Amino acid sequence: MTRRKLYLGALTDNRRWDSVNIRPNDVIVASPPKCGTTWMQTIIALLFSGDPDVETEVALRMPWVDIRLRELPEVAARLEAMSHRRCLKSHTPMDGLPLDDQAQYICVFRHPLDAHFSYRKHLRNIPMHLLDFWYPEDDRDGTTFRRFLDGGAEGFDTDAMPLAHILQHYKAAAALAERPNVALFHYADMTRDLPGTFARVAGLLGISHPAALMEALIQAATFDNMKAHAARYAPGGGTGFMKKDSDFFHSASGGKWIGKLSDAELAAYDAMMDARLGPQDRAWLEHGAQGSSAG
Numbered sequence: 001m002t003r004r005k006l007y008l009g010a011l012t013d014n015r016r017w018d019s020v021n022i023r024p025n026d027v028i029v030a031s032p033p034k035c036g037t038t039w040m041q042t043i044i045a046l047l048f049s050g051d052p053d054v055e056t057e058v059a060l061r062m063p064w065v066d067i068r069l070r071e072l073p074e075v076a077a078r079l080e081a082m083s084h085r086r087c088l089k090s091h092t093p094m095d096g097l098p099l100d101d102q103a104q105y106i107c108v109f110r111h112p113l114d115a116h117f118s119y120r121k122h123l124r125n126i127p128m129h130l131l132d133f134w135y136p137e138d139d140r141d142g143t144t145f146r147r148f149l150d151g152g153a154e155g156f157d158t159d160a161m162p163l164a165h166i167l168q169h170y171k172a173a174a175a176l177a178e179r180p181n182v183a184l185f186h187y188a189d190m191t192r193d194l195p196g197t198f199a200r201v202a203g204l205l206g207i208s209h210p211a212a213l214m215e216a217l218i219q220a221a222t223f224d225n226m227k228a229h230a231a232r233y234a235p236g237g238g239t240g241f242m243k244k245d246s247d248f249f250h251s252a253s254g255g256k257w258i259g260k261l262s263d264a265e266l267a268a269y270d271a272m273m274d275a276r277l278g279p280q281d282r283a284w285l286e287h288g289a290q291g292s293s294a295g
Contacts (some may be wrong), residue, residue, distance in 0.1 A: 004096050005096045007096045008154075009160075010156055012068065012158050014067055016068075016093040017171065019076040020076060021079075021080065022103050025101040026104070027044055027103070027106065028090060028097065028106070029044070029062075029203065030093070030107050031107055031108035031109065034054035034118035035115050035121055035159075036108040036109075039089060039187075039221070041079045042061050042220075045061070045062065046198055047202055047205060048207070052219065052220040055075070055232070062089055062184070065088055066091060093173070093176075094176055095172040095179060101271065103178075106148070106183050107185070108186070108187065109166075109173075109185070109187065110188070113256065113261075113269065114255070115161070116163075117256035117258065119161050120135060123293070134160040139197060144251075145265050148161075149163055149268055151165065153165045163273075170281070183204055185200075186285075188286075188287055188290065189275065189290070198214060198217065211279065
């Protein structure tokens with residue numbers, strides 16, 4: 001196994017991957033939180049099964065390997081016992097994952113500010129207080145956004161998802177993008193062209209379905225359908241873990257930060273993005289293919 005960067009946070013421990021035997025046909029979805037991980041897992045579950053009504057149960061059937069809240073022996077044993085093709089989830093950047101030449105890695109990204117504001121909403125919807133220091137409920141002085149900009153890519157900051165961590169995710173994935181088994185997707189492109197996303201994922205996974213069935217699978221993965229059936233599609237849906245399952249699918253729209261950040265906050269964000277990424281990379285990370293082509 002090649003040397004991997006250590007990501008060890010309040011929730012994350014990427015050393016847990018050492019207990020997982022990666023199989024040649026495994027699919028690993030790796031992305032920052034609130035960037036489309038569950039959406040991509042749902043697309044994969046639908047393509048694997050060919051069943052628009054499949055019970056995805058992503059938290060159990062497509063486990064988040066890195067999270068320290070589940071006992072590692074139980075997770076490893078459950079994965080080893082799976083006889084079907086597997087999909088595994090990670091919020092660890094690619095430089096912290098074991099890289100198998102035959103497994104497929106799918107990395108999903110979203111405009112960093114959209115991901116940040118979606119994460120704010122998500123943390124208010126779950127009964128966990130590990131990150132209250134970063135995300136205070138009464139945030140009159142802009143603490144949350146300052147820490148979004150100031151946080152580091154590793155250590156405790158990892159799970160608070162600061163901008164540095166998102167950029168680390170992107171750079172680590174982009175560095176491997178020429179490999180045939182590493183693919184980058186963008187939330188904006190998935191929103192604009194869900195059929196095209198299904199076609200691309202199906203091609204990567206070597207899966208085909210008749211046109212009529214594919215249309216039904218695509219319909220099942222629309223935002224409106226997933227929100228309407230949140231108990232089926234949200235991680236841990238129907239278990240009472242979240243205050244409201246449907247709030248996991250808060251909004252598929254972009255521009256969540258508009259009108260919520262000051263000119264000074266936006267200028268600080270722009271300065272950090274321009275210092276860390278070239279114009280083309282920034283355009284893609286913020287807007288997907290549309291932004292990249294415009295740049």
